[in-house]
Amino acid sequence: MKAFTRTTGRVAVLDRADVDTDQIIPKQFLKRIERTGYGEFLFYDWRQDPAFELNQPEWTGATILVAGRNFACGSSREHAAWALQDYGFEVIVAPSFGDIFAANAAQIGLLTIRLPEAEVRRLASAGQLTVDLEALTITAPGEESIGFELDPFIRHKLLNGLDDIGLTLGHEDEIAAYESSRPGRVETTALPV
Amino acid sequence: MGTTLFERVWDAHVVREETDGPALLYVDLHLIHEVTSPQAFEGLRLAGRGVRRPDRSLATMDHNVPTVEGPITDPLARAQLEALRLNCEEFGVPLYATGSGREGIVHVIGPELGVTQPGMTIVCGDSHTSTHGAFGALAFGVGTSEVEHVLATQTLPQRRPKTMRVRFEGALPLGVTAKDAILGAIGQIGVAGGSGHVIEYDGAVVRDLTMDGRMTICNMSIEAGARAGMIAPDDTTFAYLEGRPGSPRGAEWEQALDHWRRLPTDPDAVFDREVEVDARSLAPQVTWGTNPAMVAPVDGLVPDPSELSDPADRAAAERALTYMALEPGTPIAEIAVDRVFVGSCTNARIEDLRLVAGIVDGRRVHPTVRAMVVPGSAAVRRQAEDEGLDAVFERAGFEWRQAGCSMCLGMNPDVLAPGERCASTSNRNFEGRQGRGGRTHLVSPATAAVAALTGRLADVREVVA
Numbered sequence: 264m265k266a267f268t269r270t271t272g273r274v275a276v277l278d279r280a281d282v283d284t285d286q287i288i289p290k291q292f293l294k295r296i297e298r299t300g301y302g303e304f305l306f307y308d309w310r311q312d313p314a315f316e317l318n319q320p321e322w323t324g325a326t327i328l329v330a331g332r333n334f335a336c337g338s339s340r341e342h343a344a345w346a347l348q349d350y351g352f353e354v355i356v357a358p359s360f361g362d363i364f365a366a367n368a369a370q371i372g373l374l375t376i377r378l379p380e381a382e383v384r385r386l387a388s389a390g391q392l393t394v395d396l397e398a399l400t401i402t403a404p405g406e407e408s409i410g411f412e413l414d415p416f417i418r419h420k421l422l423n424g425l426d427d428i429g430l431t432l433g434h435e436d437e438i439a440a441y442e443s444s445r446p447g448r449v450e451t452t453a454l455p456v
Numbered sequence: 457m458g459t460t461l462f463e464r465v466w467d468a469h470v471v472r473e474e475t476d477g478p479a480l481l482y483v484d485l486h487l488i489h490e491v492t493s494p495q496a497f498e499g500l501r502l503a504g505r506g507v508r509r510p511d512r513s514l515a516t517m518d519h520n521v522p523t524v525e526g527p528i529t530d531p532l533a534r535a536q537l538e539a540l541r542l543n544c545e546e547f548g549v550p551l552y553a554t555g556s557g558r559e560g561i562v563h564v565i566g567p568e569l570g571v572t573q574p575g576m577t578i579v580c581g582d583s584h585t586s587t588h589g590a591f592g593a594l595a596f597g598v599g600t601s602e603v604e605h606v607l608a609t610q611t612l613p614q615r616r617p618k619t620m621r622v623r624f625e626g627a628l629p630l631g632v633t634a635k636d637a638i639l640g641a642i643g644q645i646g647v648a649g650g651s652g653h654v655i656e657y658d659g660a661v662v663r664d665l666t667m668d669g670r671m672t673i674c675n676m677s678i679e680a681g682a683r684a685g686m687i688a689p690d691d692t693t694f695a696y697l698e699g700r701p702g703s704p705r706g707a708e709w710e711q712a713l714d715h716w717r718r719l720p721t722d723p724d725a726v727f728d729r730e731v732e733v734d735a736r737s738l739a740p741q742v743t744w745g746t747n748p749a750m751v752a753p754v755d756g757l758v759p760d761p762s763e764l765s766d767p768a769d770r771a772a773a774e775r776a777l778t779y780m781a782l783e784p785g786t787p788i789a790e791i792a793v794d795r796v797f798v799g800s801c802t803n804a805r806i807e808d809l810r811l812v813a814g815i816v817d818g819r820r821v822h823p824t825v826r827a828m829v830v831p832g833s834a835a836v837r838r839q840a841e842d843e844g845l846d847a848v849f850e851r852a853g854f855e856w857r858q859a860g861c862s863m864c865l866g867m868n869p870d871v872l873a874p875g876e877r878c879a880s881t882s883n884r885n886f887e888g889r890q891g892r893g894g895r896t897h898l899v900s901p902a903t904a905a906v907a908a909l910t911g912r913l914a915d916v917r918e919v920v921a
Binding site: 279280281283286290291293296297298331333336337339340341359361362366367370371415416434438442448449451453455456 | 468471472476477478480482484485491492494495498499503505510511512513514519520530532533535536539548550556558569571573576581582583597598599600601602604605608609610611613615647648651652678681683701702704708712747768769771772775865866867884886887888889892
């Protein structure tokens with residue numbers, strides 16, 4: 264995972280509540296076995312409509328998405344996070360996120376920032392924003408910085424570009440000790456074939 | 457202060473915990489399917505890692521598989537299924553492939569094999585993993601990176617969620633099912649009301665439900681935003697599990713029972729949030745919009761967005777009605793449907809099929825409706841055929857299909873055409889979920905049955921009475 268410290272970029276706005284991951288990446292694109300190349304399919308069905316937010320020329324090249332509450336709810340498909348990142352988004356700001364999506368985004372270095380709805384609305388008109396993960400601030404040009412909170416573990420991983428699996432494997436002895444103290448009841452390899 | 461079921465299961469699975477950090481949670485069972493796993497296996501290969509516990513992993517094919525006999529014509533689907541087969545072979549993960557006779561929707565086969573058990577932690581790259589919580593397991597959906605993490609380490613770093621209890625008091629009226637109970641609860645809690653929480657379902661209604669009904673309830677936890685749903689294990693749970701291939705036997709069964717009986721929430725335990733649903737006043741539920749919380753009783757009306765005070769809710773409702781091509785004030789029961797889908801991890805177990813068969817037996821599907829039944833697993837299909845349900849469905853004019861996820865998410869050829877309207881026993885009515893431009897109304901199997909017969913979202917209490 265690439266380390267994330269600070270970014271400045273253009274803002275795109277998707278002012279809709281409860282956008283689900285089926286919209287972010289429709290199912291027909293989940294048949295691919297690759298991890299990359301989903302950006303062109305982002306919001307595939309909605310993008311067929313010329314009036315759709317991301318089709319607006321002023322938001323071309325945006326790297327920060329300001330979205331409505333409960334953004335990316337529904338299906339666990341990580342393809343939604345892959346598609347947003349592959350399209351060019353580095354940060355998503357919303358009043359709240361679907362739990363699984365937020366976890367998926369953190370896994371790939373896509374920063375999700377939760378802020379109160381009123382502040383999200385204010386940022387939506389900023390045009391450009393600077394997000395500083397070290398200072399935990401978002402700043403619109405010519406305005407005072409707004410602070411945000413982030414799980415310190417996720418912040419640490421993002422700042423250092425750390426691989427979760429590598430971190431966990433560092434605790435191998437504890438995992439092994441747990442396993443020997445609690446033998447499981449289920450053995451899938453012993454099931455009838 | 458007492459302890460909750462969730463807390464007991466969580467605490468028993470913490471491998472390590474640092475102050476200020478997430479807990480490292482041990483995963484007892486990892487379920488795998490073709491759609492969310494190929495990139496995870498590829499990640500293992502790239503990093504030179506193996507699968508730590510193939511004996512606690514189980515794979516099947518469900519999302520992509522066609523439900524008609526014959527070869528898979530979609531080259532992408534075929535490649536993805538083949539990738540799963542090769543990955544399972546390479547890493548030693550047991551696989552119930554299409555045609556094995558044990559395949560099916562991942563959340564249907566876990567319980568029927570008896571590998572879903574009380575007190576376990578279960579994850580799967582699928583948000584409806586919450587289904588397994590019906591057994592008193594802590595079961596939740598994860599993304600592909602986390603699938604890879606579990607494959608490599610059999611653990612997951614997780615923040616402890618909050619707890620919420622949803623009590624269904626009273627008894628379900630005639631014609632009102634577990635599906636209506638959970639849809640009604642989601643309407644009350646909201647599509648994000650359970651975010652950050654694990655829900656425990658309780659109350660007389662839940663205690664009276666069979667395991668199939670309890671699975672329907674837990675299945676839809678994610679539609680209220682919750683990561684997981686759980687129900688305390690009891691004699692109903694144990695009777696279901698006894699004698700299944702993965703269940704403990706002999707002395708181990710007795711030991712397991714002893715452990716499982718100690719799991720339920722203490723009477724004095726405190727939840728972060730409590731919600732009560734009055735089951736006595738529940739009618740059959742039908743969704744009218746594009747998320748599962750946009751729901752109304754079957755004897756109600758399509759709501760008027762202008763009556764909503766929150767601007768974001770109002771905009772969402774207006775957008776939903778435009779997509780659904782519905783006018784405010786339309787009686788729900790008068791909405792005509794083109795298609796009926798009985799299937800999915802929510803409602804494709806044997807009891808769901810029996811319920812539908814009981815209603816349509818000796819009657820005919822309405823001439824303007826195309827209706828299909830997709831059993832949740834090959835085993836459900838066999839059992840239904842042993843009971844003669846397939847003949848009932850086919851005589852009534854239903855298509856009787858092979859097992860799979862099918863039109864719940866339309867990854868296989870089973871999709872709605874643009875503009876088609878469907879009464880569906882599945883779990884999501886998102887835009888385009890069942891096919892681009894398709895319009896989904898989530899209903900119970902009983903309501904789906906009467907929709908097939910009448911061609912509209914009729915009230916089962918009137919049609920069957």
